[in-house]
Amino acid sequence: MLPLLAVADTAPDWFTFFLQQCINGLTYGALIALIALGYTMVYGIIGLINFAHGDLFMLGTFLALTLISAFGLDTPDASSGAIAVGLLAIFPIAAVFCGALNLAVDRIVYKPLRRAPKLAPLVSAIGVSFIFQNIGLLWKGPADLSVPSLVPRTDFFSDPTLEFTVKDLFLTLTVLPIMFGLTLLVKYTRLGKSMRAVSQNPTAAQLMGIHVERVIGNTFAMGGALAGFASVIYALYINTVGFQIGYINGLYAFTAAVLGGIGNIPGAVLGGLVIGLVRSLGAAYVGARWATAIIFGILIVILIFRPSGLLGERTREKV
Amino acid sequence: MKPSWTKFLPRWEVLAFLAIALFPAFCALVRSVFPVQSTWGNLFGSKLTDLLIYAILALGLNVAVGYTGLLQLGIAAFFGIGVYITGILTVNSYPFQVGFFVSLLSATLGAALFGLILGAPTLRLRGDYLAIVTLGFGEVVKVTLRNLEEITKGTKGLNPIPPPHLPDWLAVVAGWFGFSNKWDLDYRLFFYLSLFILAIVVLLLKNLEHSKLGRSWVAIREDELAASCMGVNVPRAKLAAFAVSAGLAGLAGCLYATKLTNTADPNAYDFNRSIIMLCCIILGGLASIRGTLLGVFLLLGFEYIVSPQIDSWIQDSGILDSAVQWAKSVSPDSNQLANAFARLLTFSNWKFMIFGLALVLMMRFRPEGLLPSSRIQQELRH
Secondary structure, three states: OHHHHHHHHHOOHHHHHHHHHHHHHHHHHHHHHHHHHHHHHHHHHHOOOOOOHHHHHHHHHHHHHHHHHHOOOOOOOOOHHHHHHHHHHHHHHHHHHHHHHHHHHHHHHHHHHOOOOOHHHHHHHHHHHHHHHHHHHHHHOOOOEEOOOOOOOOEOOOOOOOOOEHHHHHHHHHHHHHHHHHHHHHHHOHHHHHHHHHHHOHHHHHHOOOOHHHHHHHHHHHHHHHHHHHHHHHHHHHOEEOOOHHHHHHHHHHHHHHHHOOOOHHHHHHHHHHHHHHHHHHHHHOOHHHHHHHHHHHHHHHHHHOOOOOOOOOOOOOO | OOOHHHHHOOOHHHHHHHHHHOHHHHHHHHHHHOOOOOOOOHHHHHHHHHHHHHHHHHHHHHHHHHHOOOOOOOHHHHHHHHHHHHHHHHOOOOOOOOOHHHHHHHHHHHHHHHHHHHHHHHOOOOHHHHHHHHHHHHHHHHHHHHHOHHHHOHHHOOOOOOOOOOOHHHHHHHHHOOOOOOOOOOHHHHHHHHHHHHHHHHHHHHHHHHOHHHHHHHHHHHOHHHHHHOOOOHHHHHHHHHHHHHHHHHHHHHHHHHHHOOOOOHHHOOHHHHHHHHHHHHHHOOOOHHHHHHHHHHHHHHHHHHHHHHHHHHHHHOHHHHHHHHHHHHOOOOOHHHHHHHHHOOHHHHHHHHHHHHHHHHHHHOOOOOOOOHHHHHHHOO
16 A cells, blocks of 8 residues: 555656546445346356346345434434444344345245246346335335445545545455455355356256255345445445435446356456446546446447356357 | 137227227217316327337337347337437428428338347347347447437437328328317327327238248247258348337337427436336237237336326325325424325335236246237247
8 A cells, every 4th residue: 555655646647537536446346346246146056137136235225224324323423433333233234134135035036937938037037126126215215315424534645636535445345355255155165165066057966965945045145145235335435325226236236247257256346346447437538427338338349259258158059 | 619609700909909999089979978178088098199109119129029039128229219310300400301201211210220230249149148238238329319419409309399291182081080280289190190000010010920030030039059950040030130129119219209299308218118118028928919019008008097097096085185194293393204105105106016016926927928929838838
């Protein structure tokens, strides 16, 4: 960090501006990556694009907002210690809520459709997405809501053109361990091993004594929990939530998952960071209103030239 | 065996068509018998016209998703392209002003061209990847339409789009039936125009279903590899599906814009519209024309006609007001409870819950749709 600080204080303006956009992009990208992991894990294991995932994330932000006011963290007399303890409690609650909800949806809606043609669970997922959005609408109403700014915005840089705030650090410090832990879990634990086995070949995994349905359930619960973490971070970092945020953030996250090669966990993280960078650099150099178009334009180009994503493996078609 | 007299009855599709076609006459009859306002039925007729236009859009989507099995999530983009081609070719601020019939043709062909442009590079993508590329294309088109303000006037939209100018002889014939030539006052003109175009589209698609092209679409849907082994020119058939699908969407867009006399806000042509159209054809039955029409009338009829009606009933009955009053008496210092009641008692706030449940239950218990084509039924229930 220190050499970066030194460089930043002497660098020309255009460079600090560029650096600033990269910081913004990478932090937002890390958030997107967290949501993208939920898409990619579910896709990897049952080949379903879980359209409801973005809206699950939205419900998580609403829960975070409700809990913040229920714990009284938004009142002016809340001490910083109380805020820290409250936030520490909100994270696991939101994660459990979203994980349990995702698991319940899988058991009730998707499980009966395991042997159905692929279109059936996809359409069901669109239906669940509608239901979640409607719950959000009835819960908090159609207007955007602001989340109190609980994490301070103290800047680490002395250079006024460049900022890396406590908020950014907070986001980085939450997202990185989660991703690192997930990678270790998938790579080294028994559960991770069985997840990989089921995603390669469910029948063979079952023959080897793996309880396939339990593994799928765990995957949904873990993906949901990640969306829950992401939702609390989003609420604290972006400070504005509404019942439609699930749509665009889910779309970005899904794009990230596809970009990295859907089903591939490091790919989702890479895709999220790329999306964040593209969005922030595009907004800065081309114009904020074109950012979405640039993201999807790049997605289309990448998929046309590399149809299985950046890190995805090519599969040969079999008869 | 059916009883023999049933063969003298027209098929129920024909009956449904006649019922819709005679709707304005029915309104006129009600007006002459009961003392209702002279505008009675006009609003309803205008909404029914919207449904006819959306039916064309849904039939277009059905060509890609239903017949060919290409999961297209960006159909609204082609609808929007049709709308804007119409706008640019007809409004005063542009020098073209070619009139309705030429713009109808141009919107159809122009959207079909865009369909080819999207289709050509995506031929080798399959399933989910194709879905995400079409979705992305839809978003790019929406953002582009919104941001190219020099051309599209952004969210203000291009207006006014002039109504169709009937040829003299047709205007005379229409006059015999009591139609004035004022499109903004008499909804029946647009109603019959849309019904006529819808009928032509249905007839064309019915023929296309049994043509060489239609059969190769179904072959590709069932097994692309096998189809190509049997000599089906897969790229050409897929491109044709993209083009026909987009062209029909453009046609519907032209009708929609001309009826509205405005290109409206580009945000109206977003992913949500694509998804709702997809829901319509899945609810009704993929690859089935009857099913698509039924799906549009059920789902969009519910959205545009039934749910506003129920909202106004609840409003008129005073349930909402008394609930809000009660909430205010319980907690006078906060509006939270009153707002919650107002939200929960507005029927249209439950719309997406109902759509979502319909989709989930449909996929669980009747995945082939309400009026499926027999082949899709075979494919899904083997």
